[in-house]
Amino acid sequence: MGVSKIGILGAGTMGSGIAIASAARGIAVTLYDVTESQLAKAKGEAATFFGRAVDKGRMSAADSDAAQARVATSGALQDLAEADLLIEAVFEDFDLKARTLEALSPVARPDALIATNTSCLKVSDLAQHVAAPERFLGLHYFSPAQINPLVEVVRGDATGDATIAEALAFCEATGKKPLLCKDHFGFAVNRFFCPYTNEASRCVDDGLGTPVQIDRVAQEALGVAAGPFFVQNIIKPRINLHAVRNLKPLGPFYAPADYLTKAGEAEESFDLGTDPGPDPTRDRPIAERLLGATFLPVLEELDEDVAGPGDIDMGAEVALRFGRQPCELMDSLGRAEVERLVRPLAERYGVALPESLARVGSLRG
Template identity: 45%
Template sequence: MTTKLAVVGCGLMGGGIALDAARHGLDVRVYDARPESAADLRQRAAAVYARWVKNERMTQAAAETALARITPTATLAELGGADLIVEAIFEDLALKRGLMAALARHLGANTVVATNTSALRVGDIAEDVSFADRILGLHYFSPAEVSPLVEVVRAACTSEATVARALAFLRETRRTPLPCADSPGFAINRFFCPYYNEAVRIVEDELATPSQVDAVARKRLGAAAGPLTVLNLIGPRVASRAMENLSSLGPFYAATPELLVRGDRNAPYTIADDARLPGNADTIEDRLVAALAVPALELRAEGVADPEETDHGAVMALRFERGPYALIRSYPPSRIRAAITASCTRHGHPIPCLDSLDRR
């Protein structure tokens, strides 16, 4: 089966999903509330395909064929005949609910709708929607045209048939699915957002510069890029909103004031790649590891996603050397216990069950 795809929202994520699907042989209709964005997507796709041709990832003929498969549309009504619609608009619950209500007037009887939300619960987006059984989450990671991992989020309302059709689409586009329960942040962002939030807090506490924090992450945790570098790539505004969407999980998940300010201004950090480790590198390392460990242990206790698949997903999506569970196992249990206890005490957050630290 070849999926007829539609994408709503032609920004960084939606555009990447569309141009990658076209590369894999799918016809893609794209819509954006700003008509110029849909038109601009073809220019972006042409530039990406040209780079891939130069790098010998695709032929010139394949690039021209893929570009022809992307069709901008002027109205939502033109998307109704799609097999799958991927929503990739701004991370705002009211906006996403409004879009679902608008789509309801145009959908075919069998159209599946996927939200690319990074932290909002899919069930909240699907609330009071007549086609809720055909809604699920397909959370891509940036850049969407390159990153192979996609979290597949099944809400309580999502049918088995909907999940099966989404998985078929991911196979067509050669993506690796990570099944997740419908919990805020799902699997990857549940620990990744607190990780960069803690990096911001360390800078806010004047314990290290942004460059030094990233150096600790690279040299001690084995991250390909430090948390603040990745925050810059995501965009401070998007990163701030994603962290805010986790606040219902408890005080550990509260966005630091500095992140909120940077989010409002969309102001990135200035980071030097050649920074040396600071004298308090052990302290910074423990704080970063705890920021990964607390949510990872909670994820396992809640059964949100398989720990082994989550570790694999972190390596694929975030370019971590080791996922959070493997990272935890690499430290002496006493050090991890102390780091987690200190972090939870500092934030006034319940300490997760630590019994698994002794089972290696």
């Protein structure tokens, strides 16, 4: 079929980012929202983005004007009826997404693809609220969607092969790097990113360090461009808390830390403060906790065949800017060291050591 026109439901941060990314690559976009001010804000963000592209010499003024013209806004669902692909991008709440999809289904063309931009919820559960589940899948864009190249392409239980093929082609046509993964809570990347950020808060709860100290240790241990608290202040602790809570069905290891819960519920940012500087005695336990909390969910998702080691590492590098990717890092450390890091968390939360632990040393082949 090919995708030349898309409809996006929700003109918030993710919806507007997806619209900008798609319009920049020649796709006609209709952005829907029930709030007129939100639509106006999204149009302003598109104008700012393309205007800066001109200022930096990345786009001509004519191309900028054409890209902005490709972003239409509407408060009427019926205006999405001709879209080849419809992307639901409302707040990460199951009931809200379900109601949105139920309202969308009668409007969509019978041959149109319908996608959810959920970051953690199961696509197969949401598919029960879509008229044609074989045409439904997950397209999880990473923030900021207008810049971040990764999109997780999630196959639900009923998703058809043709739907996946069309979605992969759309991602590539719009300059995105698709990561095909199995439908499970957290998918391939948030499955370990959420526990990693959550463990950072647990380190604060346990008195191991301050946010700025933990950020520095994370940069050293995982080669990340920015530590977990700095990143959460960008995406907002409230948003990350909601994503962590959506992993609750996976067990107690995934339950949110008190420090994250307090910041998220208060809609506050983390106070980074001043770093006292390196202290090997204090830093080492933090590094080991962060590494263990990253490795355990990666090994679990390998057991569940959510994604392969190469794709998981690609997601960590492309979406999260991990300089040291989880599977490659585990291979370099070896099975004994990885087990030493993972076992305390497995015992603390009553989970079995993943079977994939036996493959450490040759995960990447």
